[in-house]
Amino acid sequence: MFAICTTGKADGTVELRQVDVPKVGPKEILVKVVAAAQNPTDWKSSGRQEDVKVVGCDYAGIVTQLGDGVTEDVKVGDRIAGMVFGCLEMNGAFAEYTAAPSHMFFKLPESASFEDMSQLGVACYTTCQCLYQSQDLPSPENPTTTPIDILVWGGSSSVGHFVIQLAKLGGMRVIATASPKHFDRLKKLGADEVFDYRDPEVAKKIRTLTNEKLKHAVDCISEGSTPQLISDSLSPEGGTISAILKYDTVRPEVKVVFSLAYYLFGKPFGNFTPTTEMTEFATKSSKLISKLLAEGKIVPAPLKIYPKGLADVPEGLEFMKSGKVSGEKIVYRVADTPGVKA
Numbered sequence: 390m391f392a393i394c395t396t397g398k399a400d401g402t403v404e405l406r407q408v409d410v411p412k413v414g415p416k417e418i419l420v421k422v423v424a425a426a427q428n429p430t431d432w433k434s435s436g437r438q439e440d441v442k443v444v445g446c447d448y449a450g451i452v453t454q455l456g457d458g459v460t461e462d463v464k465v466g467d468r469i470a471g472m473v474f475g476c477l478e479m480n481g482a483f484a485e486y487t488a489a490p491s492h493m494f495f496k497l498p499e500s501a502s503f504e505d506m507s508q509l510g511v512a513c514y515t516t517c518q519c520l521y522q523s524q525d526l527p528s529p530e531n532p533t534t535t536p537i538d539i540l541v542w543g544g545s546s547s548v549g550h551f552v553i554q555l556a557k558l559g560g561m562r563v564i565a566t567a568s569p570k571h572f573d574r575l576k577k578l579g580a581d582e583v584f585d586y587r588d589p590e591v592a593k594k595i596r597t598l599t600n601e602k603l604k605h606a607v608d609c610i611s612e613g614s615t616p617q618l619i620s621d622s623l624s625p626e627g628g629t630i631s632a633i634l635k636y637d638t639v640r641p642e643v644k645v646v647f648s649l650a651y652y653l654f655g656k657p658f659g660n661f662t663p664t665t666e667m668t669e670f671a672t673k674s675s676k677l678i679s680k681l682l683a684e685g686k687i688v689p690a691p692l693k694i695y696p697k698g699l700a701d702v703p704e705g706l707e708f709m710k711s712g713k714v715s716g717e718k719i720v721y722r723v724a725d726t727p728g729v730k731a
Contacts, residue, residue: 404703428447431476437476456488495679509551516548518670526559527561539564542610564598599624606630699721
């Protein structure tokens with residue numbers, strides 16, 4: 390099959406290669422990938438590999454085979470989307486087939502396009518971690534009846550797009566930051582107030598809006614000035630920030646909790662040791678997102694679809710690496726790849 394692979398070069402160079410279709414292990418699902426979406430982790434991880442690995446995490450496609458021990462409600466022919474651990478082994482989303490963990494997928498409505506749904510994996514699992522694991526905030530299944538403010542810094546990012554929706558479905562008042570060109574779109578998603586993150590008085594304005602009582606935030610950027618600006622927006626007593634990249638708190642009263650969707654796979658990597666708690670959380674999150682999709686309550690982000698499928702991944706990764714992506718998700722249709730047979 391065709392797949393995008395690392396080359397072992399420190400600059401993160403990737404290339405389209407012919408590789409074997411991954412073998413399905415226990416509690417895995419083989420998926421014929423129809424569309425794959427791109428995330429920052431794809432270009433970041435590519436530069437860390439010293440040998441050949443298949444790239445890509447987010448996929449949407451059709452189930453073609455079930456591995457041993459699969460107990461989830463899934464069968465051959467089902468339309469699903471989800472997340473795989475790209476750049477770890479010869480298995481990733483930027484390929485004709487991927488072997489996906491059976492506890493980490495979403496069932497797709499027949500009316501939903503594979504292109505739109507391919508963006509859900511990393512962003513939706515990270516969203517659930519930020520809201521329900523890093524912080525114990527109200528979910529759409531048990532929305533709050535008393536007002537709770539939440540700040541979503543980077544509301545137009547992939548994670549921010551879904552944090553806004555799930556937080557609103559949980560009954561919270563959602564305050565977001567973004568570029569002004571994204572304000573209207575974020576308000577349609579559920580943001581009650583949106584501020585320009587470049588405004589030098591943004592933290593002061595958020596404190597005024599919340600009467601200096603803000604206790605909850607999700608940092609969907611987690612670098613540059615965002616740790617300081619979010620901390621400055623929180624109450625004098627502090628609060629909790631769910632962060633998608635690891636950093637130390639800049640205020641002793643503020644707790645920063647790091648979320649990483651890779652923890653949910655149940656596989657050891659680096660210094661991480663898998664726990665049953667993580668895989669159980671992933672299963673619960675899979676069911677929640679599948680339910681919301683079936684109810685038509687999740688709105689996908691705008692797409693930027695490259696015309697040559699997987700052959701365009703090197704260009705797409707460079708485009709993202711240069712910081713040019715804004716308010717849209719880069720997606721590749723596998724069938725658009727030159728040489729791929731239908």
